[in-house]
Structure formats: structure tokens, C-alpha cells
Amino acid sequence: MNDTIKDVSERLGIPASTIRYYEKKGLxxxxxxxxxxxxxxxxxxxxxxxxxxxxxKTGLSLAQIREFMDMSTQGDATIPQRLALFQRQREAIREEIRQLEEILHLVDYKCWYYETAQNEGTLQLLAQRSDEDFPQEYQEVRRWLRGSDGEHSS
Structure with a gap:
């Protein structure tokens, strides 16, 4: 099968100009x-x-991708380097996921907080509650936001 740049662009959702750029950069x-x-x-x-x-999407630059492509053309001799590259990227992605999970937990807390305030008709009642009066899963994030906890590790 031989597709045109227009076909590939539409099929993959990559602008034709980007595909041409990749080719120009040797990718x-x-x-x-x-x-x-x-x-x-x-x-x-x-x-x-x-x-x-x-x-x-994993955060590699085009220069790093070019290095990977060059390694790929060198055959089996570069398998250890390619494996190491993917292992580093896997760890970077895991760290990013961990950070995003913390952010999501904070956003979940704020959604609960404002939904509760909306149901109660005021923020004042929530502000008067102690940390222990909040749902268990949000107590740590509340303490962290209020500065009562040295570190946020949710």
C-alpha cells in the first residue's frame, strides 16, 4: 500500500506540513x-x-527521536541503548502520572468542596468545620492546603 501525504495526514491526524518537516529533519x-x-x-x-x-508525547525532543531513529538503523548493536531510552521514558511517564494523580485528588477535593457549599448555600459552614469533619479521603489535602501539613503526598 502506498498512500499520499494527504491520505496519511488524514488517516493519522498529523498535518501534512508536520510530516514534511519530519522528513526534512531526517526522521x-x-x-x-x-x-x-x-x-x-x-x-x-x-x-x-x-x-x-x-x-x-512522552516528552522526547525531535533531536532525541532522531537519535533513536539513527540507533534503529544500526541494528542489534544498539538494542541496549534503545532499551535504556524507553526505560527512562517509562520512569518519566510514571512520575508525570504520579504528579497528575496528586493534582486530580486536589481537583476532586475542590469539586466536593464546592458541591457541598452549593448544597448548603454557603461556604461559611465548611470553613467552620474541623479537618476531622471532612471526608477521610480529603482530610490530608485540606490540611495541606491550609498549611497544617508540611508536605502534600496524597
Whole structure:
């Protein structure tokens, strides 16, 4: 199967200009062209595009992705380096998820807080409650917000 840049752009949701940029930067070195100069994308190139987009979402720069692509073309000798790259990215993603879970917990607390205030018709009643009067899952975040707890580790 050989798709045009327009087909691939629509199929993957990647602007054609971005695909051309990737090619210019050497991230897609094996794109074939018709006699008229039009790019032809095979399934392998489409897989590379999907991988590039995924790697960008993990926080890798285009320069780092280019290094990975270069390692990939070198064959089995670079397997340890490629594995190390993905292991580092996995740990970075896990840390980001941990931070996002903390943020989500805070947002959940604030949703509960304002839903409760709305139901009670005032914020004043909530402000007068002690930490122990709040749901168990929100007591720590409330203490953290109020400065009663040295660190937020929810």
C-alpha cells in the first residue's frame, strides 16, 4: 500500500506540513517518491510516523527521536541503548502520572468542596468545620492546603 501525504495526514491526524518537516529533519529517510516527485508512504513509514508522535508525547525532543531513529538503523548493536531510552521514558511517564494523580485528588477535593457549599448555600459552614469533619479521603489535602501539613503526598 502506498498512500499520499494527504491520505496519511488524514488517516493519522498529523498535518501534512508536520510530516514534511519530519522528513526534512531526517526522521523519515526512506520515503519513496513517484516519478513526479510525490511522496509515497508505505506501512513501515506510517508505523514510524505513529512512533514519532508517541515519542513526542512522552516528552522526547525531535533531536532525541532522531537519535533513536539513527540507533534503529544500526541494528542489534544498539538494542541496549534503545532499551535504556524507553526505560527512562517509562520512569518519566510514571512520575508525570504520579504528579497528575496528586493534582486530580486536589481537583476532586475542590469539586466536593464546592458541591457541598452549593448544597448548603454557603461556604461559611465548611470553613467552620474541623479537618476531622471532612471526608477521610480529603482530610490530608485540606490540611495541606491550609498549611497544617508540611508536605502534600496524597
Amino acid at each position: 523519515l529517510p526512506n520515503i519513496r517518491r513517484t516519478k513526479g516527485g510525490m511522496r509515497q508512504f508505505d506501512e513501515e513509514t506510517i508505523e514510524w510516523l505513529k512512533l514519532i508522535e508517541c515519542l513526542k
